[in-house]
Amino acid sequence: MIIDIKTLREGVSSYEISETAEKLGIEIEDLKFKAPILASVQVNNMDEKLTVSGRVKCGFETICASCGCAFKGKIDYAFNHKYVKGEAFPGGELNKEALDEELLSKDTLDLYDDIRQAVLLAVPEKAVCSEKCKGICPGCNKNLNKEKCTCKTGTIKPFAELKKLIKDAEAKKGKM
Ligand SMILES: [Zn+2]
Ligand SMILES: [Zn+2]
Incomplete structure (x- = not known):
């Protein structure tokens, strides 16, 4: 959503945006957005500066980094970006104190960039x-959220595993 700064009125303008992750250009490995991303954004247009503050809300589906199960999560995140208009700094140099400010060199502002970020x-x-996810047992590979295992926590028994694998393989052979 591109805003033309030249024609934007002074003061605060509000925008309610509902857009798919695809349209916003958001791509995250192993993470899916099943519904549009909702954003309410306020743009405050001042003489030399412009601030974009807003809040994004959406649900997502991803894989647990600890136990590997698929689960649903939510995002509710407030953001605030400060821009300094290019014409206030003809040389394109920002004040050194203003590290949290970005230089707006164009006459347009793409709100989708702010939302994506x-x-x-x-x-x-x-x-x-x-928060209570117990993860996968390194000893027996069981999902400890679903099953209990008899391993001592944190101990890996490579030889026991190996023996079991050999046994399984032999059992298979025997059947064939
Ligand atoms: Zn988990
Ligand atoms: Zn175990």
Whole structure:
């Protein structure tokens, strides 16, 4: 959604946006957005500056980084971007103190860029299905959320595994 700064009125303009992740250009490995992403955005147009503040909300489906199950999560994330208009700084140099400000060199502002950035920041890097997720037992590969295992927590028994594999393989052979 492109906003023309030249024709944008002074003060605050509000936008309610509902758009698919695809249209917003959001692509995250192993993560799907089943419904449109909702964003309410306020653009405050001042003499030399412009602020974009808003909130993005959406649900997503992904794979738990700990136990590997598919689960649904939610994003509710507030963002705030400050821009300095290009003409205020003809040389394109920003004030050194203004590190949190971006230079707006064009006459347009793409709100989709701000929304995309916010969603990417809001998605957890390692999403887990629950704070209490017990993960997968390194010893027997059981999903400990669903089953109990008899391994001592945290101990891996490579030889026991190996023996079992050999036994299984022999059992298969015997059947054939
Ligand atoms: Zn999990
Ligand atoms: Zn185990």
